[in-house]
Amino acid sequence: MKNWFRQHWLAFKRTLGGMLRQPLTSLLNLLVIAVAAAFPLALWLVISSLSGVAGRMPVESQITVFLRSSATEGEIKALRELDGKDARIARHRFVSRDEALKEMQQSTGMGDLLAGLPDNPLPDAIIFTAKSNQAETLETLQKELAVKAGVDEAQLDSAWARRLERLLALGRAVFDAIAVLLALALVLITGNTIRMQILTRQDEIEVSKLIGASDAFIRRPFIHFAIAQGLGGGLLACGIVALALWRLNPAVRELATAYGQQFALTTPGLVSIALVCAATTLLCLFGAWLAVWQHLRKLL
């Protein structure tokens, strides 16, 4: 066991030494891996930052029903009585056209404009609050309300929040696809790098095999190289992303403030750094293993 560790340690030192002896090549190799890993990491951070915003948003389960001007007292009464009859409705509020006009004059500063109108253009409205905030329930309720007698239009107030939610779901799907592609790219990149190394060390491998080296012995330096590449590349990727976000965030904050939001993109934390490094290391390992296996299986 001690011997096993010693062998690994010796091989690892040799690998690091080899990388340091060719600093430029090693750096370029690391950069390729880092860039490939940085892209999905950045995308992931943006998505999760935006998900945070979407989560903070109060999910309104309100449906505003605008009434026709021709709606009769009886129709209005029937609508208001749904609160109590329909189990999905928690409460309601009737906003008459006069109240609506008053509210609008106060809140929007368009008082003068509205005062200049010959008569009130606003309809009566009933604001229903549903018990559930499930999108499907709300949508069915909205559709049912829209076709009731005396109703001109029924609007689901949370629509835009759900649109953001859907956009994020799309973003996650895009992330999945990109992550899979770039994972494949990482495997191929390392596999190819290792293949080149194998070619330059073909004599050593051949002689070692003839002297009685096991496949594991021959694989060892390449595996170590892959681990060093994966770890280094992962860390470098986190660095690149952190730097990019640090440059981007002031602008993002300003944009958010303009919309009255407190928001900034999250920089990679310890957990994400660990995850990224683990992912790049495993992928590089896999690539190296494949390359060595591909070469060794031809040798007896």
Next chain:
Amino acid sequence: MIQFQQVSKRYPGGFDALKNLSFEIQTGELLFLAGHSGAGKSTILKLIAGIERPTGGAVLVNGQNVGSMRRSSIPFIRRNIGLIFQDHKILFDRSVYDNVRLPLDILGFDGQEARRRVLAALDKVGLSGKEKLNPVTLSGGEQQRLCIARAVVHRPAILLADEPTANLDRDYANDILELFRSFHQVGVTLVISAHDESLMADYGRRILRLKNGQFTA
């Protein structure tokens, strides 16, 4: 120790290197394989070391059939064998010392013991004091000795030498054969191939003569 039972070897393309060969090599024996190039000498050595697999028959080394052995078991057979190659197969990206050390690294020897053994092996073949040199600076004969040092450093029970005296002048070849004799004296089983029989005659050992993959009288 080594048994060939009706062994045939046909290389891809249809060339029959060995045709139905049977023979036995005793533990501690020094055996010469003689014959022209292409007679099948190298193939016999390769079959013993598991570098090639026979297309027929069985090659037994210490009772184990090397020919049908799992790929993953072959390294363990080879660790008991020292190989001396016709083309030396020396690694020129490292020192003489590191070349000889390679088998010990594979076997997992520790620093002190490994160093002691490497220096002993180099001393045995007459390359003392050259351990720090790059093998490129060695002469052909010295490279051959380096190859021998690497083959014996882990003290294998069997030593296989493929044309070790080729390209060497007579005196140098005799030195090398003397070296092999000293290994033989400490109980190592040796199989040496050569096309020049005049060298072997002096040693009065068993000689297997090959022609077109078969024994001649």
